[in-house]
Amino acid sequence: MLLNSLKLKNIRSYTEETINFPEGSIILSGDIGTGKTTVLLSIEFALFGIIRGQLSGSSLLRHGKNKGYIELKFSLEKSVIIIRRGLKRSNKNVIQDAGYIIINGKKQDLSPTELKSKILELIGYQEELLTKSKSLIYRYTVYTPQEDMKQILLEKEDERLDVLRKVFNIDKYKRMKENTVKYVRNLKMLILKFETRLENLEEKKKEQDDYKETINRLDKEAKKEQILITEKKNELNTEKETLKQYEKKISSIEKAKTEIEIIKTKIGNDKQLLKNNKIDLEDINLRLSKSNKETEKTENVESLNRKNEELKKKKELLEQNIDKIKDRESKFGALKNNSESIIEKITSLESCPVCEQKVDTDYKKQIHKRENATIGDVASQISKLVSLKNKRIVELEELRVQINSLSERLKSQEIIFLKKKQFEEQKTKKINLLEKQRKLISKIKIEEQNLLVLVKKVEDKKLLLKYEKSKNLLEENTEKIKEKEIKQAELLREKKTLEGISSRLKEEIEKKEQSKLELIKVRDLQNWMLKYLLNIIYLMEKHILLRIHNEFNEYFQEWFNILLEDENLNVRLDETFTPIMEQNGYETALENLSGGEKTSVALAYRLALNKVINDFVGTIKTKDLLILDEPTDGFSSEQIDKIRDILDMLRIKQVVIVSHEPKLESYVDNIIRVHKEEHVSRVI
Ligand SMILES: Nc1ncnc2c1ncn2[C@@H]1O[C@H](COP(=O)(O)OP(=O)(O)OP(=O)(O)O)[C@@H](O)[C@H]1O
Ligand SMILES: [Mg+2]
Known part of the structure; x- marks a missing residue:
């Protein structure tokens, strides 16, 4: 710097x-x-x-x-x-x-x-x-x-x-020494711990051997039991198979019994049907013979219809004729009434309502004569018409009688036609009934044969005895197997418990063995630390300090001597x-x-x-x-x-x-x- x-x-x-x-x-x-x-x-x-x-x-x-x-x-x-x-x-x-x-x-x-x-x-x-x-x-x-x-x-x-x-x-050496001493102290504690842990190692090993022996014995016994169980189970399986066969047969017999009952009911029903069929046939035969006679009286319906039409037309014409006569009769009646009214009026009339002159008696007589002559004519005409009308009415009555009888005949022909139809139907029914009868007879025959077969089948009495015997045997064997399995399970349970104890013991022994190895290591380490490490640290520190001291001392003296x-x-x-x-x-x-x-x-x-x-x-x-x-x-x-x-x-x-x-x-x-x-x- x-x-x-x-x-x-x-x-x-x-x-x-x-x-x-x-x-x-x-x-x-x-x-x-x-x-x-x-x-x-x-x-x-x-x-x-x-x-x-x-x-x-x-x-x-x-x-x-x-x-x-x-x-x-x-x-x-x-x-x-x-x-x-x-x-x-x-x-x-x-x-x-x-x-x-x-x-x-x-x-x-x-x-x-x-x-x-x-x-x-x-x-x-x-x-x-x-x-x-x-x-x-x-x-x-x-x-x-x-x-x-x-x-x-x-x-x-x-x-x-x-x-x-x-x-x-250099402080670190001091710390190293302190730490080493502390560490050695901890090692001592560890050694003590390991030594305590190792105290009963041999006893534990002996205990472990005993457990192993018992486990082996239990294992052998359990295996023996297993062989017996397997044998018994094989036997049991064969027995089960036989029993199954028996059960199959029994169930087929039970089925057959039900079938017999069903067939019997069917046969009964079919026989009843046959009986009813016979009654129906007899009834039809009777009817057929009866209706055959009834249908013999047949007529030509067409010609009857034609005649009926003709008569109806005639009747119509006759009725029209009568109406005309009645019409003319009433007209003549009106003329007669008019003449009689004129006579009556003129007889009572004194003077003319128009010119108010007195009506003359001659004139009145004249008028009486003329009107009486008219009344005479009209009366002869009316009597002719009445006799004609009566004749016609008689004719009409006859015609009506004819028409009525004709329609009676037509009606009876219609009834005959229906009866014929019924007759044909009965005939077909009879054929059907005969066919049904034939089928029923053959069906009953087959059913009776089936019944015979089933009845024979049902009559196997030894089967039930055999079945009961086999069932008892099976139950006995199952019970035996259960007993053996319980015994084997007990053996295995005991074995498992012992194995658990033994494995914990094994772990304990292994840990102890491990501790033994570690004890050796720790003792070695402790030795090494006490004998060598502490010495080395001490020497290193001393060496470094010495070097520093020497150098420091040399420089110190040198500078001082200069100054x-x-x-x-x-x-x-x-x-x-x-x-x-x-x-x-x-x-x-x-x-x-x-x-x-x-x-x-x-x-x-x-x-x-x-x-x-x-x-x-x-x-x-x-x-x-x-x-x-x-x-x-x-x-x-x-x-x-x-x-x-x-x-x-x-x-x-x-x-x-x-x-x-x-x-x-x-x-x-x-x-x-x-x-x-x-x-x-x-x-x-
Ligand atoms: N906080 C401060 N504020 C102002 N002045 C200060 C403060 N502290 C110290 N002084 C002054 O500052 C000046 C410088 O101080 P300094 O110690 O640097 O002097 P110097 O040159 O080292 O003197 P000497 O030769 O005596 O050692 C001094 O007069 C001191 O008293
Ligand atoms: Mg200063």
Whole structure:
């Protein structure tokens, strides 16, 4: 990782400023309180955000401002990364505001925690070393704050060792040891469990053998029973077949009996029919002989009809003639009445109603004569007509008598015709009856023959006895089979129960055998863990620690000797990585050393630690960057000169040194000057 630039907005003494970082060694120079440390803290904040107990928002956001941000641009291998984190005041607290990361121009808006995870992933730091134990790697390799420089040396032995174990990831050996011991303890419990489980294995095996024997015996007995059952069943099947035959015969006899009854009824019916038929025949014969005589008197109906027509015409003519005579008779009657009325009128008439002259008696006589002569004529005419009419009436009466007798004869001819027809019908009926009689006789004959056959068939008396015997035998055998089957089922049930017990026992034994094998394995494992694994872990840890210790110790002594050329003051690291100082052959405590000596020990320790971590923790990508804040506090002028050698020896691509030591400026490649005016810092 190489720093490119840092943009600050409302951060401590800065209102708005951008600081560019070139490659090589850089000195951040400026008077006390001008804003140098602020730059370093800002870089750390840009990378990891607020770190509880170490880097707070309120220590960064400029007093009196509600919002600010820090934006860091850096290159990592071939990538250019810009990360920005905001700060904002809320109530009395300062919290992190929204931020983002731009990797090779690709921007991602992320929450503070997401940003931190992203950065840790990019620079190859183990996340737990940041969250649980501060930003240890960064603080021990890249940047140790001014005040913390000596802190690590003053910490308690075990705490320091604990921290270093974490940094170098040796902690895992301790965990491995603890876990192995825990695991061995569990194995012990497991062994105890297996041993208890194995206690009665032999007894169980014996028990299993006994069960197997009984099962075999039961199996043999059940098979024997099965053979007997099969034999009996075969016998039973033959018997069933015979019985079936008998039943068939019996059922056909029963059928025949019913048929006999039916035939008998039929014969009875047919005989009755025959009897009725005979009666009908006799009746018909009688009728036929009778009607034969009745139909003998036949006449010619046609000539009778013709004569009847003629008589009817005659009668009609006669009736017309009588009507004419009656007509003429009434006309003559009218003439006579007219003449009699004239006579009567003239007799009583005195004067003429027209001329009112008196009617003369002669005239009256004259009129009487004339009218009497008319009355005489008319009377002779009427008497002639009456005698003619009477004659005609007699003739008409005769005619009627003739017509009546003729129609009587016609009627009797019609009756004769019907009787003849009936006679013919009776004849046909007789023929039918005779045919029916013949058929009935032959039918009865056949039926009687059938009856004879059936009756013979029905008379098999031995069959029923045979049938009963066979049925009893069958029932006996069925009963026997049932008994045998029950016995066999009992045997099989017992066998199955025992098999169940035996199979459970088998499983139990198998499990025990399995446990036996596992016990061996677990014992082996326990042995291996106790004898070898723990040893190996111990050795590995020791080996790594030794390597780290050796390297650390070498670098520590080397840097120290460079910084302080005092033959009387020697340093080394003990096994807990505590620096031991020997002055004139006597061990002395850190606090007894002079300010410059203290700074030398601290810086040598810091540089050695940086080198060792970078060597041992391969994943980290911040090896190109080193930041030192006031590393020369209390140094003599000669010691300050040593910084130049150190920079050469470090061979780190970018080193940022904060110092207000003007002498240092000539040793570095770049100078960044910080200046503060009216509490606003600027870079010049
Ligand atoms: N929250 C803040 N708001 C405004 N100013 C602050 C805030 N915190 C600290 N300061 C001031 O900002 C200035 C810069 O501080 P900084 O620690 O960066 O100085 P420095 O250059 O490192 O000084 P020294 O050389 O003494 O270490 C100081 O005057 C400090 O008191
Ligand atoms: Mg400072």
